[in-house]
Amino acid sequence: MPKYNLKFDLTPNDMDLIENALRFAAANASDEPRIDAKSANELLGRLHNQKSFYRPKGPYISG
Template identity: 45%
Template sequence: MAMPKYNRNFDLTLGDIDLIEAALQVVKRDLSLGREGSRALLPKVEGSDHMREIDDLLGRLHNQKIFYRPSDAPYIGG
């Protein structure tokens, strides 16, 4: 019997990514408040630090975003 393989091609919209990011923020908040119901939603991995994994994933999602900066006028941040 052949082992199943992961699908490496994803068809996600920007809205899907935003929803995933929002859900991760909610789970992270619940874990930090000690709400154990959120822990039940996460995969069971021995020795896993879910808060760190969520932070890493949120960071990778953030780093893939392209933030708009106008090129035809001086940029004034704020």
């Protein structure tokens, strides 16, 4: 489960809503000329890069 950057005044549910709206906008960009799919995807990338993902401190053995 990703851990969100605490510098934002947004909850994880807010971030999820924003990401889903951006994905929807990028997928339907051809229907709405005001929406640029490239800029929506770039913003999604910037949001993704600010997340802190869980990494185990010790060695991880799968399987």
